[in-house]
Amino acid sequence: GKREGLTLSITKENEVLMAYMPIQPKSEIFLKTDGRYAYDAFEADIEFIKDETGKVTGVALHRYYEFPILTGKKV
Secondary structure, three states: OEEOOEEOEEEEEOOEEEEEEOOEEEEEOEEEEOOEEEEHHHOEEEEEEEOOOOOEEEEEEEEOOOOOOEEEEOO
């Protein structure tokens, strides 16, 4: 999804989840808790937002030092 001109791409490569933003290098994201992953390259956590059926519909980007939480819809 996009927010404030940022695009976050998440891919699965050889069973590893990777995150990429044009302003940061592609890097592995690591599971912290159910549905929330550490994205160290952007100093943030990525939380997958799901609908009532469990399908991922978007993400929330929780910055470690900055508010508000950035959200975006799956495109």
